[in-house]
Amino acid sequence: MANADAAKKAAGIRAVDFIENGMKVGLGTGSTAYWAIMEIGNRVRQGLQISAIATSVQSEELAREQQIPLLTFTAFDYLDIDIDGADEVDENLQLTKGGGGALLREKIIASASRKLIVVADEHKFVPHLGAFPLPVEVTPFGWEYTFRQLTAMSGRPKLRQKDGKTFITDNGNYIADCNFGIIKNPKSLETLLNAIPGVVENGLFVDRTNILVLGFEDGTTKILSK
Numbered sequence: 001m002a003n004a005d006a007a008k009k010a011a012g013i014r015a016v017d018f019i020e021n022g023m024k025v026g027l028g029t030g031s032t033a034y035w036a037i038m039e040i041g042n043r044v045r046q047g048l049q050i051s052a053i054a055t056s057v058q059s060e061e062l063a064r065e066q067q068i069p070l071l072t073f074t075a076f077d078y079l080d081i082d083i084d085g086a087d088e089v090d091e092n093l094q095l096t097k098g099g100g101g102a103l104l105r106e107k108i109i110a111s112a113s114r115k116l117i118v119v120a121d122e123h124k125f126v127p128h129l130g131a132f133p134l135p136v137e138v139t140p141f142g143w144e145y146t147f148r149q150l151t152a153m154s155g156r157p158k159l160r161q162k163d164g165k166t167f168i169t170d171n172g173n174y175i176a177d178c179n180f181g182i183i184k185n186p187k188s189l190e191t192l193l194n195a196i197p198g199v200v201e202n203g204l205f206v207d208r209t210n211i212l213v214l215g216f217e218d219g220t221t222k223i224l225s226k
C-alpha cells in the first residue's frame with residue numbers, strides 16, 4: 001500500500017471510534033471516507049447497530065455492499081455524526097471539499113449532522129486554503145453566464161472534464177474548478193459564491209468541522225478539535 005493510502009486508511013478507521021450504537025450516521029465520499037465506510041461495514045457485521053445516509057451514489061453503493069442499513073431523509077430530522085474527507089483543511093478546521101464532485105450532498109448532510117468528523121491524510125493540512133482549486137457546482141442552464149460572474153470575482157473557473165466529457169455531478173450539474181489564490185476569508189467567499197443565481201453550492205465548508213482526524217504515513221493518527 002502506498003504511504004498516502006496508509007495515512008488515509010488510518011484516519012478513516014480511527015474516525016469510526018466516534019460512532020456509538022444507535023447513531024444515525026452520514027457517510028462521506030472519496031478515498032479516505034472509503035476506509036471509514038469499510039470499517040463501519042466491519043463493525044455492523046460484528047453487531048454495531050446504526051443507520052446511515054450517503055453523500056454520493058458511489059458511497060451509497062459501497063454502503064449497500066457493506067450491508068450498512070440505509071436511511072432516507074423522510075426517516076430523520078438530524079444525524080448524530082457525519083464522517084467525511086476533505087481536499088484541504090486549515091488550522092481553523094475550515095475546509096475545501098468537492099474534489100470528487102460530491103460537495104452538494106456532502107454539505108446537505110454535514111448541515112443535517114450534529115457533529116462533523118473530517119478524515120484526511122497529513123498532506124491535506126495547510127496553513128491557508130486555496131492551493132487546491134475550489135469546486136463550485138453550477139446549473140447547466142446558463143453556465144456560461146455563471147462562469148462570467150465567477151471570472152468577474154477573479155475565480156478563473158475551469159469547466160471540469162472527465163474522460164474527455166463535461167463532468168456531471170450526482171445532481172445533474174456541472175463543476176467550475178476555481179482558482180481564487182490564497183483564500184483569506186473563507187466565510188465571506190462561501191457566502192458571495194452562493195449568492196450567484198446559477199451557483200448551487202460551493203466546496204467551502206466553514207465553521208462546520210468539530211473534529212479532524214489526521215492520518216500519517218506511518219499509520220498513526222492525530223485528533224484535532226474545535
Ligand SMILES: O=C[C@H](O)[C@H](O)[C@H](O)COP(=O)(O)O
Nearest residue numbers: 030031032085098100101102
Ligand atoms: O467530492 C469529494 C469529496 O469532497 C471528498 O471528500 C474530497 O474530495 C476528499 O477526497 P479524498 O479523501 O479522496 O482525497
